[in-house]
Amino acid sequence: MRVLRPSISLLLAAVMGGANAVVSALPGPPTRPEQEHLRWKGRSITLSVSSSVVQPNPNFKPDSDVIGAIRRSVDAWQAAAGLDIQIEFTDKQSVSPSGGAGDGISILTIAQTPDNVLLFSKDPKGGSAKTRVFYNKKGNVTEADIVLNPFEQFSTDGAFGTFDLEATIKHEIGHLLGLHHSAVLGSVMSDSIPRNDASGGERINSDLAACDVAAIRELYGAPDDDADCCSSIAGKLNIDRGARDLRVWAEETDTGRVVGQAKVAADGSFRIGGLTAGSYTVNWQRTDTDGKSVGLLSTVKISKNETRTLSERNPATRSTVSLELIGSSERLGDSAYHARGGREYTILVGGRQLNANSCSIEFSSPLIMLRPGSVVTEQFEDGMTALRFSLSTDEKLQPGAYTVYVTSGASRSALIGSIRVN
Numbered sequence: 001m002r003v004l005r006p007s008i009s010l011l012l013a014a015v016m017g018g019a020n021a022v023v024s025a026l027p028g029p030p031t032r033p034e035q036e037h038l039r040w041k042g043r044s045i046t047l048s049v050s051s052s053v054v055q056p057n058p059n060f061k062p063d064s065d066v067i068g069a070i071r072r073s074v075d076a077w078q079a080a081a082g083l084d085i086q087i088e089f090t091d092k093q094s095v096s097p098s099g100g101a102g103d104g105i106s107i108l109t110i111a112q113t114p115d116n117v118l119l120f121s122k123d124p125k126g127g128s129a130k131t132r133v134f135y136n137k138k139g140n141v142t143e144a145d146i147v148l149n150p151f152e153q154f155s156t157d158g159a160f161g162t163f164d165l166e167a168t169i170k171h172e173i174g175h176l177l178g179l180h181h182s183a184v185l186g187s188v189m190s191d192s193i194p195r196n197d198a199s200g201g202e203r204i205n206s207d208l209a210a211c212d213v214a215a216i217r218e219l220y221g222a223p224d225d226d227a228d229c230c231s232s233i234a235g236k237l238n239i240d241r242g243a244r245d246l247r248v249w250a251e252e253t254d255t256g257r258v259v260g261q262a263k264v265a266a267d268g269s270f271r272i273g274g275l276t277a278g279s280y281t282v283n284w285q286r287t288d289t290d291g292k293s294v295g296l297l298s299t300v301k302i303s304k305n306e307t308r309t310l311s312e313r314n315p316a317t318r319s320t321v322s323l324e325l326i327g328s329s330e331r332l333g334d335s336a337y338h339a340r341g342g343r344e345y346t347i348l349v350g351g352r353q354l355n356a357n358s359c360s361i362e363f364s365s366p367l368i369m370l371r372p373g374s375v376v377t378e379q380f381e382d383g384m385t386a387l388r389f390s391l392s393t394d395e396k397l398q399p400g401a402y403t404v405y406v407t408s409g410a411s412r413s414a415l416i417g418s419i420r421v422n
């Protein structure tokens with residue numbers, strides 16, 4: 001067994017290298033009920049693109065398709081939920097200051113103005129962008145300003161070490177529309193969008209995942225011509241106050257594709273909406289200071305426009321094994337591993353109490369196959385253990401986000417939707 005000792009700084013850089021984009025009017029998770037479901041009142045929204053983004057700019061790799069990246073990002077969300085997002089151009093440069101009501105103009109900017117720079121003052125290299133959302137007492141968004149980090153490099157061709165502009169803008173427009181971060185690593189709304197080549201695997205793909213489509217449809221409904229939407233899975237968990245974060249997520253029972261997730265509210269209630277009719281496996285995940293534990297809630301078959309309410313459950317089982325990071329080579333991070341069908345990959349997952357002799361690895365899709373005998377244990381500094389293994393993907397594996405599970409006795413942990421197939 002080869003012992004890996006990546007430097008602490010390398011490991012932390014990988015972990016921190018996300019978008020870390022916050023809904024700045026909401027420091028941390030939603031604390032008031034109206035923050036849970038922010039949305040624009042109507043379906044027509046105008047995004048004003050600052051001249052700082054359009055003009056030649058040292059932050060963008062030369063020949064980057066900036067307008068194309070903005071257009072594709074807008075189009076993807078529009079198509080998913082039947083929204084009408086108009087793009088205008090403006091000489092305005094700065095995010096509206098926090099604390100006020102805003103000026104009602106939602107801008108996309110990268111200018112190095114004092115108000116914009118202030119958003120990144122704590123950690124200038126800390127993330128690709130931030131979005132400040134303004135909303136009223138009814139929970140209606142009235143303005144949302146997106147600031148691309150003026151200290152970072154962006155590209156549209158996968159250039160090493162840069163942020164993918166389309167992935168970044170698509171994520172921030174998700175915030176602009178009212179979405180919070182997703183626990184699905186392969187989601188556009190995952191809180192960690194890596195730099196290109198940060199986690200190995202294929203080039204980052206920023207297409208909306210099924211769970212992103214469901215999330216936006218839960219807020220705005222489906223386009224008028226989509227008769228299959230929307231169904232929901234709702235329920236209640238007995239909350240253990242010790243858990244730092246409690247989530248539920250759903251996978252298609254036959255394909256294993258992650259189709260939706262939801263944060264469990266303070267009263268234990270949850271709702272995964274925006275789904276199409278189908279058969280789903282519903283799981284819970286609790287995050288504690290000592291790791292992540294998962295378990296099965298139910299398998300359900302829901303029909304069109306149905307809301308299925310699951311009986312109350314208690315997510316009590318704490319797992320001794322914990323999956324927290326994924327990557328390849330000698331790098332672990334908290335963003336998805338990008339793969340394709342019909343290939344072989346060697347992957348590393350990191351966490352706690354991971355041991356090749358006692359842990360079994362599974363994937364939510366039967367078309368992702370572990371190579372027998374390939375699992376080895378590796379040690380990282382600061383007590384983190386990792387499992388290295390090889391897998392093959394079937395040619396018929398459909399695009400989507402798939403989950404990695406590790407089981408050891410009665411303990412079970414997962415990286416939700418962490419293998420993103422393009």
Ligand SMILES: [Zn+2]
Nearest residue numbers: 019020021022
């Ligand atoms: Zn974000």
